[in-house]
Amino acid sequence: MTSPALSVLDLVPVRRGQTTGEALAATRALARVADELGFRRYWLAEHHNMPAVAATNPPVLVAMVAAATERIRVGSGGVMLPNHAPLVVAEQFALLEAAYPGRIDLGIGRAPGTDPLTNIALRHGAGGVGDDAVDRFPQYVEDVAAMMAPDGVAMQVMGRVQALRATPRATSTPDLWLLGSSDFSARLAAERGLPYVFAHHFSGRGTAEALELYRSGYQPSERHPEPRTFLTVNAVVAETREEADRRALPNLLTMVALRTGQPLTAQPTIEEAEARGLPDEHRALAEQMTQRWIIGTPDDAGKQVTDLASAYDVDEVMLHPIAGAYDDTPADRAPHREETLRLISEAL
Numbered sequence: 001m002t003s004p005a006l007s008v009l010d011l012v013p014v015r016r017g018q019t020t021g022e023a024l025a026a027t028r029a030l031a032r033v034a035d036e037l038g039f040r041r042y043w044l045a046e047h048h049n050m051p052a053v054a055a056t057n058p059p060v061l062v063a064m065v066a067a068a069t070e071r072i073r074v075g076s077g078g079v080m081l082p083n084h085a086p087l088v089v090a091e092q093f094a095l096l097e098a099a100y101p102g103r104i105d106l107g108i109g110r111a112p113g114t115d116p117l118t119n120i121a122l123r124h125g126a127g128g129v130g131d132d133a134v135d136r137f138p139q140y141v142e143d144v145a146a147m148m149a150p151d152g153v154a155m156q157v158m159g160r161v162q163a164l165r166a167t168p169r170a171t172s173t174p175d176l177w178l179l180g181s182s183d184f185s186a187r188l189a190a191e192r193g194l195p196y197v198f199a200h201h202f203s204g205r206g207t208a209e210a211l212e213l214y215r216s217g218y219q220p221s222e223r224h225p226e227p228r229t230f231l232t233v234n235a236v237v238a239e240t241r242e243e244a245d246r247r248a249l250p251n252l253l254t255m256v257a258l259r260t261g262q263p264l265t266a267q268p269t270i271e272e273a274e275a276r277g278l279p280d281e282h283r284a285l286a287e288q289m290t291q292r293w294i295i296g297t298p299d300d301a302g303k304q305v306t307d308l309a310s311a312y313d314v315d316e317v318m319l320h321p322i323a324g325a326y327d328d329t330p331a332d333r334a335p336h337r338e339e340t341l342r343l344i345s346e347a348l
Contacts, residue, residue, distance in 0.1 A: 014052055027065065032069060063096060079106065183209070
């Protein structure tokens with residue numbers, strides 16, 4: 001099998017002792033590594049009010065990363081559309097596409113990406129509060145796509161028909177992707193003839209079923225005559241398996257805390273994570289999660305990436321590099337995340 005293309009998903013992690021500015025500097029450095037290695041795309045997530053995640057505003061992050069790189073596609077993985085007015089999202093990404101033509105992806109999801117309190121704060125006056133914005137998600141997707149098009153969308157206001165455009169003179173539009181961890185977005189993407197990505201790195205269950213549902217029900221569109229999809233996966237790669245396991249532990253403890261309702265903190269360093277350890281009652285959960293991750297040496301990781309691509313019939317794998325840092329790691333870099341990208345790239 002031909003080696004799949006590689007891409008990156010970044011949540012802009014914040015570890016203990018690191019400021020938001022330093023975490024952003026580490027992301028810029030990571031993006032430059034991905035660009036230099038020939039990765040296909042670099043996506044940035046949307047999560048709010050989380051001590052270990054600085055990816056709160058995908059359009060701002062996309063602009064930052066696109067400015068720091070040369071050729072790699074940059075996008076959202078994704079914008080949680082119910083949190084925002086569709087016109088605002090369309091305007092943001094139309095401008096990004098104008099600034100970096102042919103390099104921008106707009107990945108859209110319908111999950112809240114936050115806690116109930118922040119959810120209310122985000123949605124107040126931004127497209128609906130509570131379930132209303134989620135229920136209207138299919139219409140919002142259509143609205144965003146229409147408003148980003150060069151001709152915009154025609155709307156009737158006070159008896160007059162007027163064009164609503166996201167930007168005055170668009171010559172191209174971002175690639176629009178639907179994201180999801182259930183079959184809802186798979187069905188919607190198939191119906192609308194849109195590219196689709198299942199959150200395998202987060203869910204890990206139902207991936208094959210969602211992709212089959214998407215492919216079997218796909219309705220060709222002018223821009224996308226064939227279904228397009230790829231796979232996302234958490235990854236930590238080091239020269240030895242023992243070192244890879246050590247580097248995976250900080251993220252593992254953070255994910256266990258999230259899944260078990262423990263108080264969330266900045267991501268621990270490797271030394272702090274080892275001192276804290278994994279409680280016995282959570283070992284089964286941790287093993288269940290890591291079985292879906294890529295953790296190992298370059299040769300093992302390269303084989304796992306190829307096997308995943310083959311198993312799910314995709315030509316692209318998006319890596320979420322989750323390797324932690326030691327106490328003495330420079331605050332403005334994430335060298336083990338960078339090494340994960342380099343080692344997998346070399347292995348393929």
